[in-house]
Amino acid sequence: MTLDDIRLILVQGEGTSVEFKRCGNMPEIDTFETICSFANRQGGNVFLGIVDAEKSGTCKPEAIGVDPDRAVEIERNIANRLNDPSFFNVPPAVEFERVEFNEKLILRIWVTVGPVVHRLKGVVYDRIADTDRKVVTDTQLAAIYIRKQEYYSERKVYPYLGISDLRLDLLARVRKMAAAKRSNHPWSEMDDEELLRSANLYLKDYETGREGYTLAAALLLGKDDVIASIAPAYKTDAYVQRNDVDRYDDRIVVKTNLIEAYDALLGFAQKHLSDKFFLDGTQSISLRDVISRELIANTLVHREYTNPYPAKMVIDMGSIRTENASRPRFVGKLSPGRFNPLPKNPIIAEFFNNIGRAESLGSGTRNLFKYSWAYGGGQPELIEGDVFEARVPVASNSESSQKLDVDWVIERMLESYGHVTVAAVANIAHVTERTVRRHISDKVSAGELLGMGETRARKYVRTK
Structure with a gap:
């Protein structure tokens, strides 16, 4: 990590993946709470030796550093705590880096996101904005487990979900919509079962050996009572x-x-x-x-x-x-x-x-x-x-019927599309095309815009 990186982090402040900690002789318990929350969320960096603006009493974070003579001891203490089963159920993966900044030693702890749910002394922590929050409800805990999983829940197979549980009457409309999107769409020539398999709504789970229609099939085409049974919270x-x-x-x-x-x-x-x-x-x-x-x-x-x-x-x-x-x-x-x-x-x-x-x-x-x-x-x-x-x-x-500043509309269109037309600006600004031409002519005369084409849909682009 470079000095410019540290400067940028000091300007941006704490957030979902950045935390500042004052560190005296040894890290306090809140340092490990942050490590736990980072490992459960998306990873991040804990900087020991930087004090947040609110805690420093200044308008911006302040680098106060840690004692260089204790750096090795601090890193060893953190490593021991992370691997202590009475502290963490599963040790979060971290790396250490020492950075010299304004003649101060900053210790960076880089925390990677873990594949399991990490607990600190039996408590699950999650990172919300710039704070470490205890997970206290089943819904919050379930969200973390879902986030950790690498499978797609839509692929879950329901062996007892049959074709009679689906709204097959919708497939005629599905074929028409697919054909409208792309002529000669292959679904047009398929029967119902072939279409469902082609859309991957019927799958085999190669881990369990089960096969059948999936959660995706139920959500897309299921009858209302079937959906209510499989996904009761869906609405x-x-x-x-x-x-x-x-x-x-x-x-x-x-x-x-x-x-x-x-x-x-x-x-x-x-x-x-x-x-x-x-x-x-x-x-x-x-x-x-x-x-x-x-x-x-x-x-x-x-x-x-x-x-x-x-x-x-x-x-x-x-x-x-x-x-x-x-x-x-x-x-x-x-x-x-x-x-x-x-x-x-x-x-x-x-x-x-x-x-x-x-x-x-x-x-x-x-x-x-x-x-x-x-x-x-x-x-x-x-x-x-x-x-x-x-x-x-x-x-x-x-x-929606009020007039907008014409120059403002021109700038927004140039930013979004790279060009403007007289008719488009007049439509958005709610002014006459004659008014728009006057504004554009001024910009062309000033060398800001260049016209392309000769028709009513003539485009104007920036000259630079």
Whole structure:
């Protein structure tokens, strides 16, 4: 670790994977609580010899260092405690590094995420933001076990789940949707059983030898009573909370198969959100439908269905937001440049992709960042964790007709698409095309923009 790395960490402060500790003669018990929580979450770094801003009484973390003469003894003490069975049930894996910073010795303890649930003196700790939390409920503990598992729960085989327990009447529609997505789709020529096997909804578990239809099959095509028996906690609670903020203005609770659940949730969003068309190049699209589809597909496709946490879709005065249980590999805010798209349920995701309900992995996040500002005047907030949270700003009906600053719209379009057109800017800013041409002409004259093409859909790009 370089000095620049330390400087950057001091600026960013503590977080999900960074902790500062004052260390006198020997580490205190809270150091081991952090090591336990890091091993149970996503790993991290404990820096001995750095004091957090709140504890140092300053406006920023302070490097006070540890006694160089005791460095070996401190490292030996930590190693002994980690391998003491009366301290840890399973020793967390750590590495030590000594860093000289401003003539102070900083001891870095790098903790790797462990394959098992670690306990310190019988207590499980988890890392939430910048704190170490005791796990006190069965639901929290179950979430850690789920996070540690390397299998996909959607693949669980139910030997007694038969084809008669599935909504085969939906398959005719599935074939039409698949053919609309791709001409000559192979599902068009398959019978029902062949289609289900092709979609990996019938599998053999090579560890147990059992074979049959899976949790994914039940969720996608199961009859309502079958789904309620296999996944009793599954539901999506959708409600509007504008006038009555203590309860709700309108509400539906969706417990049916994922195909019809998608339709019900989309219809609910379309009922309560204003429609706003946007010219993307020469193509007019509904921003309401694009954003609603991405949020709904995400909460249905990437949910951890073995977690009892109920999913939500909430429409309030300023946003549409969703929450669903997750099995994260990363914790924190997502952005177009900071996320690794990993499928939580690859079989369900592929099924939705085949019927045109979802696109390639990661495209949903990119579309939300691409279109959110045009719909609600701001960027979305996506936060990954045991509960995945998504929020997209929404303009009210009165706000959606208000004029926006033309130059601001031009800059947002250049950032999102790399070019602008007169018609698209006029559509978003709610001004005339003549007004937009005046602004663009000024930028062309100033050498900021360059026109390409001669038609009404002429594009303008940055000159640099």
